Amino acid sequence: MMSQQKQLVELQQRTNQLLDNLISSHPNTAPYLKKAINYSLTQGGKRLRPLLTYATCLGLGGNLESADPAAIAIECIHTYSLIHDDLPAMDDDSLRRGQPTCHIAFDEATAILAGDALQALAFETLATHDWFPGCTLSSSARLKQVQVLAQAAGMNGMVAGQSIDLCSVGKQLSLEQLEKMHHCKTGALIKASIHLGALASNQVDETTWQQLGQFADAVGLAFQIQDDILDIESDTETLGKTQGADIANDKPTYPAIMGLSQAKQKAQQLTDEALAILKPLGQAAAPLRQLALLIIQRNH
Amino acid sequence: MMSQQKQLVELQQRTNQLLDNLISSHPNTAPYLKKAINYSLTQGGKRLRPLLTYATCLGLGGNLESADPAAIAIECIHTYSLIHDDLPAMDDDSLRRGQPTCHIAFDEATAILAGDALQALAFETLATHDWFPGCTLSSSARLKQVQVLAQAAGMNGMVAGQSIDLCSVGKQLSLEQLEKMHHCKTGALIKASIHLGALASNQVDETTWQQLGQFADAVGLAFQIQDDILDIESDTETLGKTQGADIANDKPTYPAIMGLSQAKQKAQQLTDEALAILKPLGQAAAPLRQLALLIIQRNH
Numbered sequence: 001m002m003s004q005q006k007q008l009v010e011l012q013q014r015t016n017q018l019l020d021n022l023i024s025s026h027p028n029t030a031p032y033l034k035k036a037i038n039y040s041l042t043q044g045g046k047r048l049r050p051l052l053t054y055a056t057c058l059g060l061g062g063n064l065e066s067a068d069p070a071a072i073a074i075e076c077i078h079t080y081s082l083i084h085d086d087l088p089a090m091d092d093d094s095l096r097r098g099q100p101t102c103h104i105a106f107d108e109a110t111a112i113l114a115g116d117a118l119q120a121l122a123f124e125t126l127a128t129h130d131w132f133p134g135c136t137l138s139s140s141a142r143l144k145q146v147q148v149l150a151q152a153a154g155m156n157g158m159v160a161g162q163s164i165d166l167c168s169v170g171k172q173l174s175l176e177q178l179e180k181m182h183h184c185k186t187g188a189l190i191k192a193s194i195h196l197g198a199l200a201s202n203q204v205d206e207t208t209w210q211q212l213g214q215f216a217d218a219v220g221l222a223f224q225i226q227d228d229i230l231d232i233e234s235d236t237e238t239l240g241k242t243q244g245a246d247i248a249n250d251k252p253t254y255p256a257i258m259g260l261s262q263a264k265q266k267a268q269q270l271t272d273e274a275l276a277i278l279k280p281l282g283q284a285a286a287p288l289r290q291l292a293l294l295i296i297q298r299n300h
Numbered sequence: 301m302m303s304q305q306k307q308l309v310e311l312q313q314r315t316n317q318l319l320d321n322l323i324s325s326h327p328n329t330a331p332y333l334k335k336a337i338n339y340s341l342t343q344g345g346k347r348l349r350p351l352l353t354y355a356t357c358l359g360l361g362g363n364l365e366s367a368d369p370a371a372i373a374i375e376c377i378h379t380y381s382l383i384h385d386d387l388p389a390m391d392d393d394s395l396r397r398g399q400p401t402c403h404i405a406f407d408e409a410t411a412i413l414a415g416d417a418l419q420a421l422a423f424e425t426l427a428t429h430d431w432f433p434g435c436t437l438s439s440s441a442r443l444k445q446v447q448v449l450a451q452a453a454g455m456n457g458m459v460a461g462q463s464i465d466l467c468s469v470g471k472q473l474s475l476e477q478l479e480k481m482h483h484c485k486t487g488a489l490i491k492a493s494i495h496l497g498a499l500a501s502n503q504v505d506e507t508t509w510q511q512l513g514q515f516a517d518a519v520g521l522a523f524q525i526q527d528d529i530l531d532i533e534s535d536t537e538t539l540g541k542t543q544g545a546d547i548a549n550d551k552p553t554y555p556a557i558m559g560l561s562q563a564k565q566k567a568q569q570l571t572d573e574a575l576a577i578l579k580p581l582g583q584a585a586a587p588l589r590q591l592a593l594l595i596i597q598r599n600h
Binding site: 080 | 327333387412417420424426439443444463464467
């Protein structure tokens with residue numbers, strides 16, 4: 001257990017280092033833009049999605065180097081989505097990861113552009129062999145990664161979820177509608193993190209692909225419910241973002257629909273479900289198991 | 301000449317048809333978002349970038365089917381950039397292609413999301429073999445297309461250009477600085493259109509690749525100068541966007557820096573240069589030659 005935690009910290013550091021290298025090695029074409037991108041990418045964060053990518057790849061017998069492009073790409077997409085979600089026209093949030101959001105630290109136009117550039121950077125990262133000489137993945141596996149990531153990020157994935165979310169403010173949602181929204185908004189990218197890791201291992205069969213998808217669905221939903229719970233139970237300092245924002249923005253949440261204690265039960269149940277799905281994968285799934293537990297036990 | 305013009309119209313129609321199919325065949329996950337995407341993609345427009353892709357591919361002996369994904373992808377990126385450029389935090393424009401801009405017809409959040417989704421859709425298009433069964437390009441060629449497009453669209457290409465543009469408002473720019481800005485802002489995507497077409501032909505050598513790049517640089521700059529000239533000389537109805545917006549926004553332009561007649565001369569000179577670069581390619585470059593002339597002779 002201890003050594004697994006150490007491994008996760010090492011993978012977080014690996015991610016941070018790679019992100020640093022990625023930005024610092026880029027030409028300084030538009031200095032203000034680059035500063036905003038760097039600011040947003042290096043505000044810390046749990047690097048949960050890269051961890052899922054690495055854990056899946058390692059579990060399936062792949063090597064770290066081959067998971068690097070996907071780990072970086074998924075974090076670029078995640079960071080871009082945070083920047084755009086925080087914009088005044090969207091959630092209008094001024095605090096993220098304990099720091100001023102991008103449009104506060106810079107300006108609104110630059111925040112829009114930084115998000116746009118990070119999305120392009122994600123795909124450039126997957127497609128540029130030279131940036132990761134240790135990655136031995138074929139072009140065909142990398143192209144499949146582009147497809148998986150683009151699908152998860154786009155109009156039937158993450159962006160759809162955000163649109164449904166915005167269209168739902170102040171409305172009564174059924175549990176089913178709420179789940180559809182989160183399935184897109186956070187679930188799609190979490191599933192992509194795991195599937196990108198599977199592709200990076202270069203040895204995933206169809207059954208495992210499906211099982212990993214089911215695991216991801218359960219973990220993704222548990223993650224979101226935990227997010228909703230923390231918005232009520234935690235405080236702004238621990239969260240690094242404004243506590244109580246969901247309620248203030250009149251957003252539909254699990255605790256609002258089903259009550260707080262039911263929501264907690266549901267999160268635990270989904271975690272159990274996720275762990276059960278991993279069983280057939282045996283020891284290979286140990287890092288993923290650890291991550292699933294971290295997601296439910298986190299306090300920010 | 302006549303048959304070439306007919307061919308261009310056919311290619312425009314092909315682009316429009318493919319864009320229609322692309323959106324209508326997509327699931328209706330987030331209906332309001334999909335409506336906004338559809339609205340923006342089908343407002344007409346000259347489809348100049350897809351035409352450049354097709355023309356390059358055909359000229360080099362490739363087939364139309366293999367150029368389809370790239371033609372669609374580049375138009376998705378172009379459309380997303382227009383939506384984001386028009387946002388209140390950016391150029392704050394209410395008219396585009398003769399219609400209300402996306403954030404006016406819908407709302408600001410939806411416009412941001414529609415742009416985000418279109419960027420993802422561009423890369424999904426390049427990566428999804430099933431969508432274009434007639435395209436026989438290898439995964440390796442398609443991955444290279446992803447790289448070229450992402451690079452052109454991102455923090456050292458189009459988005460960088462937009463950032464430099466925003467940072468330059470109200471400032472005196474040298475001719476060199478203005479050229480760097482346009483080289484990124486419009487030039488990078490025009491060059492990508494042509495290079496994507498070359499990759500789609502699956503038979504481009506290094507020398508031709510370089511020549512096409514030089515041609516693109518000249519045409520891209522001529523295109524931008526013509527844009528600046530039209531902003532002064534045309535009217536809102538013909539342009540389909542607000543005439544005089546550059547001056548109103550205190551934007552640096554070629555006519556402002558070098559005078560109107562010098563700017564016209566420069567555009568003509570760049571077109572001549574572009575045509576000269578095409579010479580060694582002979583008859584293969586006929587469609588591209590035609591397009592270069594259209595770019596300089598256009599009135600909107």
